[in-house]
Amino acid sequence: xPDLGQASGLTTAAGVVVHCQKILSEDGxxxxxxxxxxxxxxxxxxxxxxxxxxxxxASNKSYEGLQSPCCEKRPDKLWHL
Numbered sequence: 661x662p663d664l665g666q667a668s669g670l671t672t673a674a675g676v677v678v679h680c681q682k683i684l685s686e687d688g689x690x691x692x693x694x695x696x697x698x699x700x701x702x703x704x705x706x707x708x709x710x711x712x713x714x715x716x717x718a719s720n721k722s723y724e725g726l727q728s729p730c731c732e733k734r735p736d737k738l739w740h741l
Contacts, residue, residue: 670678676699683692725731 668680670680672678676697678695678697680693680695683694684690685692
């Protein structure tokens with residue numbers, strides 16, 4: 661992928677900035693259009709954050725259960741939580 665430092669910025673209807681750069685092939689017969697948006701990266705980061713929060717909550721719940729005298733402690737049952 662080329663350096664998008666020379667790319668022009670377009671704003672979509674949703675207000676997201678998309679950087680685009682047009683590259684001609686060496687023979688001049690083909691045109692490649694490279695586009696980059698930060699929105700997918702932000703979406704991926706939000707998904708990772710949500711997963712981490714759910715995982716930590718479940719982990720803390722299991723830990724607290726191990727400390728309590730009346731909770732499940734059998735390893736085969738804990739692996740399915």
